[in-house]
Every structure is written in C-alpha cells, then in structure tokens.
Amino acid sequence: MKLKDIIQPLTIWKRVAEEPWTIKDPLTERPGADNYRGFHQNDFAKCIGCGSCEEICQNAAIDLVPVEGQEVKDGNSGLRPRIDYGRCCWCALCVDICPTGALTMSNEYTWIDDDPEVFRFTPGADKTKWQDDEKGYSRSEDIALINFDRIEMEEKAPEDRDKSFIEIVKGYNKEQAMLEADRCLECGLCTATCPAHMDIPAYIAALREDNIEEAFRILYETNPLPEICGRICTHKCETACALHNNGEAIAIRWLKRYIADQIPAERYKEVLGTEHxxxxxxxxxxxxxxxxxxxxxxxxxxxxxxxxxxxxxxxxxxxxxxxxxxxxxxxxxxxxxxxxxxxxxxxxxxxxxxxxxxxxxxxxxxxxxxxxxxxxxLHLGRSTRIPGSDNSEVYFATDLLRKFTLGQDIPVGKKIVVIGGGNVAMDITRTLARLQNQKYGKVDITATSLETEDIMPADREEIVESREEKAIIEPGWGPQEIEIKDGKIAGLHLIKCLSVFDENGAFNPKFDANEKKFFKADMVVESIGQxxxxxxxxxxxxxxxxxxxxxxxxxxxxxxxxxxxxxxxxxxxxxxxxxxxxxxxxxxxxxxxxxxxxxxx
Amino acid sequence: MKEKIDRLRKMVNVLQVVEKHPDLYFITLEGNQLVMALGYLKNTLNFKHLAFMQAVDYLEDNKFMLTYMVYNYELKANLGVNVFIDREESSMFSIHRLWEHAWQYQRELYEMFGIDFPGSPRVDEPFIMESWEEMPPMRRDFDTLAYSQKTYFPRPGRETNDPKEQMKKAKYPNYPDSPKIRRDDE
Structure with a gap:
C-alpha cells in the first residue's frame, strides 16, 4: 500500500464546507429534443375520427371515443383517439399513419400523477399543458405510410374521342386496381356519405385480397347496378375519403367498375348465389x-x-x-x-x-x-322563360338526348349555345360537339351557367373534358334574352351573375346589368334542370x-x-x-x- | 471517399455503392469478405471508428441486412457497409477483435434479431430483456399486438367504437340490410 492511498481519502474532507454540486431539480429545465416523441397532441380542427391510429397501434393502446362538441358529419365520425399510456410505447406509428396530420406528439415527456386513471386521456379534449407546444414529432413527408397519389386512370385522348361516342375511360387493369386498392385505409368514413351506404371498405378489402367474387357479392348487397355506378356515379363518397383531406381520394368508383368488369354476365347467377x-x-x-x-x-x-x-x-x-x-x-x-x-x-x-x-x-x-x-x-325540360325561348330552334337538353338515343335525327346547329352548368348540360354540350364534328368537321358550342366555375354543379372532369373536346365553357352569366331575327335565332344576351344563392342558401341570383355579353348562335339548348x-x-x-x-x-x-x-x-x-x-x-x-x-x- | 472505395474494390467484391450525401456512402459486400474488408477499411483506409451496427429484417426475401457504420476522421465521412445474410440460422463472423466494443452490439443483435456471432464474448447473455421467452422481438414476424394483448391485461373501463358503425348509428340507423336471397330449396 502506498502513502497516497492512505492520505487521499482524507483530502476529501476539505470540501465539506463547499456548496454542493448537485442540481436541485434536474427536471425543470431539461426539454426533450425538438423532434422528441413525447405526449400526444390532437388538432380537432383536422381530426376526422378515421381510427387509423387505433388500427395501426401495435399495443392496442388507442380507443376511439365520442367527444362532446365533435359532431358526426360527412367524412368525420366525431370519434377521437383516447390513449392508454400504460400501453403506449411511443413508436409514433399513430402519428405517421394519420391521414390529416391531426395527431402529433409534443416533446414533453414528464408527467407525474398519483391517479393512474389520468394516464388514459384524449388529447385535444382533456386539457394538457403541452397541447399547444410547437416542438415535438409530426408526420414527415418522406416517411410514406400513406400514398396520397391516385393511380392515374387512362383515358382516350381528345382527338381520338371527339368525333365518336366510344367510351372514354379505359378502366384499371389488375395491377392498377390492386395498387389503388392498396391505398385504402379501410376507415369506412365514405360509407355514410354514399346514399346507398355501400360497404366500400369491405369490397376494397376483398379486392385487395384478390377475392373478386366476394367483392362482387358485397356490391350487390346494396347496389344492383354496379357496372353503371362504376362508371357514372356522382361518387360523393370520394369527397368523404380520409385521403381527400391531404391528397387524392381513393378512386372508389373506378374500383367498383373494375370489380364488376371482372365477372362475365354468364357467371352472375353462380357468383351471386341466385341459380336456385x-x-x-x-x-x-x-x-x-x-x-x-x-x-x-x-x-x-x-x-x-x-x-x-x-x-x-x-x-x-x-x-x-x-x-x-x-x-x-x-x-x-x-x-x-x-x-x-x-x-x-x-x-x-x-x-x-x-x-x-x-x-x-x-x-x-x-x-x-x-x-x-x-x-x-324527371323528364320534363325546364325553360328559362326568357324572351325568345319559345322559338322553335330552342330545345330542351333531355329531349335531344332522348331522341338521339332513340336513333332519331336531332338538329345540330352550326353555332350552339347551351344554357346550364350541370352534368346534363355537359352531356348535351359534348354530344352536340361530337355531332358538329361529324357534320361540319369543327366544334362551335358554348355552355354558359349562372354559377361561376368553382360552384358549377357539373363534375369537375366533365368541365375539363368538355374543354378538351373544344367546347367553350363560360360560367357566371345570366341569360336575358334570345335575340330573334326574321324568326331565326341570332344569339343570346347575358349579364354578369354576381351570386347565385343568398345568405340563407336559397336560390336568389344577383346580377350586374352593366356587364353584358352576347353569344352569336343559330341554336339554343336549355338545360337548367328537369x-x-x-x-x-x-x-x-x-x-x-x-x-x-x-x-x-x-x-x-x-x-x-x-x-x-x-x-x-x-x-x-x-x-x-x-x-x-x-x-x-x-x-x-x-x-x-x-x-x-x-x-x- | 470514391477513391477509398476504389481501393477497397481491389481487395473485395463490392456489389453496390450508394451515395446518400457526399459524406455518407453505403456499400454492399459479400458476407464472407466482410471481416477482411472491415479490417482493410480500419487499418489501411483509416476508417478507425465503428459508430454502430444494426440489422434490418427483409422477411419477404428471407434475409437480414447487417449494416456496419464506420467513420473516417480525416474525411469526416461515414461509410455504411451492408451485407445480406440468410434469415434462417442467421449467423455472422464476429468483429470484436477489430473493434472491441462490437461485442455489445453483437449481443444486442443476438437478442433483438436472433443473429448469432460465434466467438463474440457473452453474446447469449440477456442484453435488456431478462427472462424473455418469445422469438426475438425485432423480427418482423413477431406479433407485437398479440404479445401486448397477452401480457398486459386491458385496464378496466376501456371501450372503443368503430367509425363506420358510429356513423351508421348517428346518420342512417334504419337503412335496410340486403335481403336474404330466397332459394327454392328452403
């Protein structure tokens, strides 16, 4: 043993009167890292109650519970995640999967309480001191648990379709349908918005599992017209899709079409169990x-x-x-x-x-x-009843469409104006554009509506495709008079439409009579409802x-x-x-x- | 960095080179040339420091990918060295003689993925999970949820709701179900 070993312990006594070096309360000033995965936060303005967080949780730590003040509405179940911190392992998969980005984690990580029940809480509803903290963990764009981009649907190019009535949309092939189905979170928010309450997540799940017959049976539970609806449904379900908030909704309509297209007509009875x-x-x-x-x-x-x-x-x-x-x-x-x-x-x-x-x-x-x-x-056309609308060259869209299907000759003007901004207006516009193309080799048709483009009732793709087919769409004008010269139509006078609905949401258009427009025409079609x-x-x-x-x-x-x-x-x-x-x-x-x-x- | 990798190529078969950043490269090597390559990287090419080791479970390909992250103080650059090993009876040469502290990483990988490193000191001692009886938990076929349900009893008072059913209850409780198909044998 050396002398040093004996003396050194004694030297420690010289520090006995000094201030201790210990930090008194080490937890007050020890923030987590900026992207630390601490306690959860939930932005109720964004949360839609889709339950993806619950679904992905590997510890079954999340329940979906109703929260006062959170209403059930289209695309929002009103339910909110409640987290059991006795089970949470802070892996943040719930944050990564959240389709709206509502669920995040603060960088707060200390929480002490005598009551174990408080550690099961609903972020956003139960007030916490970290609920508005900016720092913490949120879904990053490069961690892609969700694919926000729809598998593109192939369509016939405008020049290949604008002279004939051949189907435009090509439909998905198997690979495309599988990839598109794979994007679905199966939250089921869409089902409430569908008027027929089709079990959309169930048939998409069956498709994903390559069980096309089961998917087809599910379609028929609530809709006996799947080939038709798979093509022309107004697909309001897609506006309720959880992915619609931050990206492109699942192509529910096209998947329905894909499923129905796979079953040949002669197998319907066998697949649907109606042979006997x-x-x-x-x-x-x-x-x-x-x-x-x-x-x-x-x-x-x-x-x-x-x-x-x-x-x-x-x-x-x-x-x-x-x-x-x-x-x-x-x-x-x-x-x-x-x-x-x-x-x-x-x-x-x-x-x-x-x-x-x-x-x-x-x-x-x-x-x-x-x-x-x-x-x-609804088969009776409605008239604008503006002066000149009683002329024999003014037609109702529904009458023309019906006659055309019946194989009868319908009049095709050289310069046509269609009044109306709904899907029927687009249908007659595009039908007449095709007929003009066949007859005169060029399109000269204008569709005009009271509504501005953002609130036009027609589907967006109808407007886009009409324009691709060289029809002119002029939204935001109110028809005033069809000018008649020597019994023939000369054109349509319009004034600017400022608003269509009043503050109560009732139809009550307001115009600016000083801003005028005139469309030359030899034929006018009215399509303002039936x-x-x-x-x-x-x-x-x-x-x-x-x-x-x-x-x-x-x-x-x-x-x-x-x-x-x-x-x-x-x-x-x-x-x-x-x-x-x-x-x-x-x-x-x-x-x-x-x-x-x-x-x- | 490129020059270093080119020099390495003369020694071993480099299957793939990926540049993430100018100071972060990943290379893929053959498993049986790994120790030789790491030794050359350390002693000749000056990648003196082993920053960490990790594994990724490629369940579908029946492979594990091991990554050895080494650091060069002169270049101030990281090089990740990947090797793929078979997932069944997964085993890899130990590198604790190149970097002594590797034994600890290898012990962790043994516990979390079930990858053996024969000869590595104390490799089969529990790392953090004493008395663990399940399969190694970082293997992707380990069912976390099932384990969680089995191990941690649910707290009393927990209840959950399905969004679709919740919306049905609130918005269309009386919508008809599809009728049962009437068949002639009934």
Missing part, C-alpha cells in the same frame, strides 16, 4: 313504374325477396335516364344491358312502350298488383295523396304515400342521381315487404 332462386309464385305481385335506376333497384330487391315484379316502361328500352340521358361515351349501352339483363334473369318482367296513365290507368294496376312503386323520374310529370296520377287519386312542399309527393321513411299501396321514389323524391335512386328503390322494396307482411296478419 325460389319461384315467385307464393309472393304478391308488385308493379313498378319506370325502368330507371330506382325502379330497377326496387325490382331487384323485391325479386330477391320472392315477389313477382313487373316493370312498366313508357320508352322502348330500359334504363331511364341512364340510357336516354347519359351519353354512350360515358356509359356504353352494353354495360347498361349487363346490369339490367341480370335483374331480368331473376324473373323481373319489363313491359315496354307502356305509359301508365295513358295506356293503363294507375288505379287499374292496383287491381292486379298488391303494391305499386312509381319511380318515374321537372316531374305526375299526369299519370288521376285527379281523383291526387286528392287522396298528401303533397309536400314545392309540388312534391309526401312520403314516409319507406317512400310510402298516404295512399298505402302506392310507393313513390327515385328522382321525383330524392336526388337527382342514379345512386340516390338505387338507395330509394332498396328502401322502398323493404318497406313494401314490411307493408305486405303486416297485411297478411
């Missing part, structure tokens, strides 16, 4: 008026329920507006037939060229059929039917009128679009079933 459908002889007979989407949907679900269904259709073919309104380049006739032929194969009979009210009185149907579902649609034709209901019956506001028939939740055997649905009640019609038909079919079962007792 019971004979409808035991059931009641039901009459449906109108072979449009709503009538067909009701007929399908009634047939499945075992009823004998007959549809009466005024026109020579089925489909209603789907065939006689929507042009073939958007919805080819063979695809309409594929859907409808299957419904017919279930025993649904369609009697064409029979207009109820004219050929057969509505009351007579009641004699033979236990219940009647009237889904007669009206219903209820002339098939006799005056006697009309007195018994309770009417609602604005000349609409009053129906209950099951689309039953106050005359108990008469059910009414489709565009004349709700919509107008195909998917609402499908939903109405489904609900009405169930309500008719309930009504007839109640009668038996």
């Amino acid at each position: 459908l019971a004979d409808p002889k035991i059931g009641h007979k039901i009459a449906v008026i109108g072979a449009g989407p709503s009538g067909l949907s009701a007929a399908y679900y009634l047939a499945i329920l075992g009823y004998q269904v007959k549809i009466f259709e005024a026109l020579p073919d089925s489909g209603g507006m789907m065939r006689y309104g929507i042009p073939e380049y958007r919805l080819p006739y063979d695809q309409i037939n594929k859907d409808i032929d299957y419904i017919k194969s279930l025993g649904v009979e369609i009697q064409f060229n029979t207009r109820i009210g004219q050929d057969i009185p509505l009351e007579d149907l009641h004699q033979e059929y236990s219940a009647v579902y009237a889904a007669t649609g 009206g219903m034709d209820l002339s098939y209901i006799s005056d006697e019956l009309k007195e018994k039917i309770k009417m609602g506001p604005r000349g609409r028939i009053d129906v209950n939740e099951g689309f039953q009128t106050s005359v108990d055997w008469l059910f009414v649905g489709g565009d004349i009640i709700k919509g107008p679009d195909v998917i609402n019609g499908v939903a109405n038909g489904h609900i009405a079919a169930k309500a008719i079933d309930k009504y007839l079962n109640a009668q038996k007792k």
Whole structure:
C-alpha cells in the first residue's frame, strides 16, 4: 500500500464546507429534443375520427371515443383517439399513419400523477399543458405510410374521342386496381356519405385480397347496378375519403367498375348465389313504374325477396335516364344491358312502350298488383322563360338526348349555345360537339351557367373534358334574352351573375346589368334542370295523396304515400342521381315487404 | 471517399455503392469478405471508428441486412457497409477483435434479431430483456399486438367504437340490410 492511498481519502474532507454540486431539480429545465416523441397532441380542427391510429397501434393502446362538441358529419365520425399510456410505447406509428396530420406528439415527456386513471386521456379534449407546444414529432413527408397519389386512370385522348361516342375511360387493369386498392385505409368514413351506404371498405378489402367474387357479392348487397355506378356515379363518397383531406381520394368508383368488369354476365347467377332462386309464385305481385335506376333497384330487391315484379316502361328500352340521358361515351349501352339483363334473369318482367296513365290507368294496376312503386323520374325540360325561348330552334337538353338515343335525327346547329352548368348540360354540350364534328368537321358550342366555375354543379372532369373536346365553357352569366331575327335565332344576351344563392342558401341570383355579353348562335339548348310529370296520377287519386312542399309527393321513411299501396321514389323524391335512386328503390322494396307482411296478419 | 472505395474494390467484391450525401456512402459486400474488408477499411483506409451496427429484417426475401457504420476522421465521412445474410440460422463472423466494443452490439443483435456471432464474448447473455421467452422481438414476424394483448391485461373501463358503425348509428340507423336471397330449396 502506498502513502497516497492512505492520505487521499482524507483530502476529501476539505470540501465539506463547499456548496454542493448537485442540481436541485434536474427536471425543470431539461426539454426533450425538438423532434422528441413525447405526449400526444390532437388538432380537432383536422381530426376526422378515421381510427387509423387505433388500427395501426401495435399495443392496442388507442380507443376511439365520442367527444362532446365533435359532431358526426360527412367524412368525420366525431370519434377521437383516447390513449392508454400504460400501453403506449411511443413508436409514433399513430402519428405517421394519420391521414390529416391531426395527431402529433409534443416533446414533453414528464408527467407525474398519483391517479393512474389520468394516464388514459384524449388529447385535444382533456386539457394538457403541452397541447399547444410547437416542438415535438409530426408526420414527415418522406416517411410514406400513406400514398396520397391516385393511380392515374387512362383515358382516350381528345382527338381520338371527339368525333365518336366510344367510351372514354379505359378502366384499371389488375395491377392498377390492386395498387389503388392498396391505398385504402379501410376507415369506412365514405360509407355514410354514399346514399346507398355501400360497404366500400369491405369490397376494397376483398379486392385487395384478390377475392373478386366476394367483392362482387358485397356490391350487390346494396347496389344492383354496379357496372353503371362504376362508371357514372356522382361518387360523393370520394369527397368523404380520409385521403381527400391531404391528397387524392381513393378512386372508389373506378374500383367498383373494375370489380364488376371482372365477372362475365354468364357467371352472375353462380357468383351471386341466385341459380336456385325460389319461384315467385307464393309472393304478391308488385308493379313498378319506370325502368330507371330506382325502379330497377326496387325490382331487384323485391325479386330477391320472392315477389313477382313487373316493370312498366313508357320508352322502348330500359334504363331511364341512364340510357336516354347519359351519353354512350360515358356509359356504353352494353354495360347498361349487363346490369339490367341480370335483374331480368331473376324473373323481373319489363313491359315496354307502356305509359301508365295513358295506356293503363294507375288505379287499374292496383287491381292486379298488391303494391305499386312509381319511380318515374324527371323528364320534363325546364325553360328559362326568357324572351325568345319559345322559338322553335330552342330545345330542351333531355329531349335531344332522348331522341338521339332513340336513333332519331336531332338538329345540330352550326353555332350552339347551351344554357346550364350541370352534368346534363355537359352531356348535351359534348354530344352536340361530337355531332358538329361529324357534320361540319369543327366544334362551335358554348355552355354558359349562372354559377361561376368553382360552384358549377357539373363534375369537375366533365368541365375539363368538355374543354378538351373544344367546347367553350363560360360560367357566371345570366341569360336575358334570345335575340330573334326574321324568326331565326341570332344569339343570346347575358349579364354578369354576381351570386347565385343568398345568405340563407336559397336560390336568389344577383346580377350586374352593366356587364353584358352576347353569344352569336343559330341554336339554343336549355338545360337548367328537369321537372316531374305526375299526369299519370288521376285527379281523383291526387286528392287522396298528401303533397309536400314545392309540388312534391309526401312520403314516409319507406317512400310510402298516404295512399298505402302506392310507393313513390327515385328522382321525383330524392336526388337527382342514379345512386340516390338505387338507395330509394332498396328502401322502398323493404318497406313494401314490411307493408305486405303486416297485411297478411 | 470514391477513391477509398476504389481501393477497397481491389481487395473485395463490392456489389453496390450508394451515395446518400457526399459524406455518407453505403456499400454492399459479400458476407464472407466482410471481416477482411472491415479490417482493410480500419487499418489501411483509416476508417478507425465503428459508430454502430444494426440489422434490418427483409422477411419477404428471407434475409437480414447487417449494416456496419464506420467513420473516417480525416474525411469526416461515414461509410455504411451492408451485407445480406440468410434469415434462417442467421449467423455472422464476429468483429470484436477489430473493434472491441462490437461485442455489445453483437449481443444486442443476438437478442433483438436472433443473429448469432460465434466467438463474440457473452453474446447469449440477456442484453435488456431478462427472462424473455418469445422469438426475438425485432423480427418482423413477431406479433407485437398479440404479445401486448397477452401480457398486459386491458385496464378496466376501456371501450372503443368503430367509425363506420358510429356513423351508421348517428346518420342512417334504419337503412335496410340486403335481403336474404330466397332459394327454392328452403
């Protein structure tokens, strides 16, 4: 042993009177790193309650709970994540998967409490001192757990399509459909927004698992027109998609089309399990008026329920507006037939060229059929009633589209103006543009609407594609007068439209009469909406039917009128679009079933 | 850096070179040439420091990728040396004779991924997980959720809601289900 070893311990005593070097409270001034993964924060202005955080959590630490003040609305479940810090391992997968970027982590990491229950909390709802901290961890752009970019849909180039009525959208191939399906988070927020409440996440999941037949069966649970809706649905579901907040929504419509396209018509009965459908002889007979989407949907679900269904259709073919309104380049006739032929194969009979009210009185149907579902649609064109609109060269869009489908010659002006900004206006614009191209070799058509481009009711892609086909779209103008010279149309006078709706959201357009415009034209088409034709209901019956506001028939939740055997649905009640019609038909079919079962007792 | 890699090429087969930054390169080598390459990098090319070792589980390819991050003080640059090894009976030569502290990384990799480094001191002693009985937890086929459910009982009072069902309850509770198809054999 050395002398030093003995003396050194004693030297420590010289420090006995010094201030200690220990830091008194080491935790007060020790912030986490700037991107530290500390306690959670949730920005309720962004959170949509999709539950992706719960789904990805590897420790089942997250629950989704309702929070006061957070409403259930389109694209937002109102639920918010509650985190159990007894299980959280701070891996931040919940932050990385959050599609809106609402869920983040602060860099705060100390939290001491005697009560273990407080460590299960709902960030954003339960007030915390770190809730507004800027520092911490948030989803970075280069960690891509979510793919915000849609698989692009191939379309025919404008120059390859603007002279013919060949289908524009090519549809996904298997690889594209799989990649697109793979983007889906399966949160299910879209299902509420779909009028028919289709189980979108379930059929996308089945597609992803390469179980196309199961996906197809899921489609038919809520929609017997998948080929049609897979092409022309108004696809409001996509606006509710969780990915829509920060990127491109899942192409739900195109995936539906892909699924339906994969099953050949001859395999429908086998795949859907209707090869041995019971004979409808035991059931009641039901009459449906109108072979449009709503009538067909009701007929399908009634047939499945075992009823004998007959549809009466005024026109020579089925489909209603789907065939006689929507042009073939958007919805080819063979695809309409594929859907409808299957419904017919279930025993649904369609009697064409029979207009109820004219050929057969509505009351007579009641004699033979236990219940009647009237889904007669909106087929009457509405007029602007501006001066000159009574000229013989002024047409209604729906009339022209119907006549064109019927194979009749329709007038094609050299210089056409279309009044209207909805999808029907785009349909007639693009149809006439094609016909101008065929006839004159050039397009000279202008569509004008009251609404400015941002609030035009037409689908965005319709506007874009119209322009690609060299039609001119001039939104934001109010038609004033169609100038007539020597009995012929000279053009359309317009003034600037400043706003379409008032502060209550009611239709009440305001104009600036000083800002004028004039479109030269030799033909004008009006496409400002359609009206219903209820002339098939006799005056006697009309007195018994309770009417609602604005000349609409009053129906209950099951689309039953106050005359108990008469059910009414489709565009004349709700919509107008195909998917609402499908939903109405489904609900009405169930309500008719309930009504007839109640009668038996 | 490029010059160093070119010199390395004369010694071993360099399968891939990726430049992340001017001062961060990754190279991929063959497993059986790794120790020779690391020795040459350390002693001749002046990558004196082993910063860390790590593994990535390429479950689908049935491979682990081992990364050895070495640092050159003169260049102030990092070089990541990758080798792919078989995932079944995964094993790699120990480098604790090149860098003594590697034994600790190797012990960690043994515990987290089940990669063996024969001859590495204390390689099979628990690193942080005493009495762990499951498969190595960083293997991607380890089911974290199932383990969590099994091990940590749920706190009383926990309940959750499905967004789709919640929205149905609030917005369309009476919407009909699809009717059951009536078949003739029923």
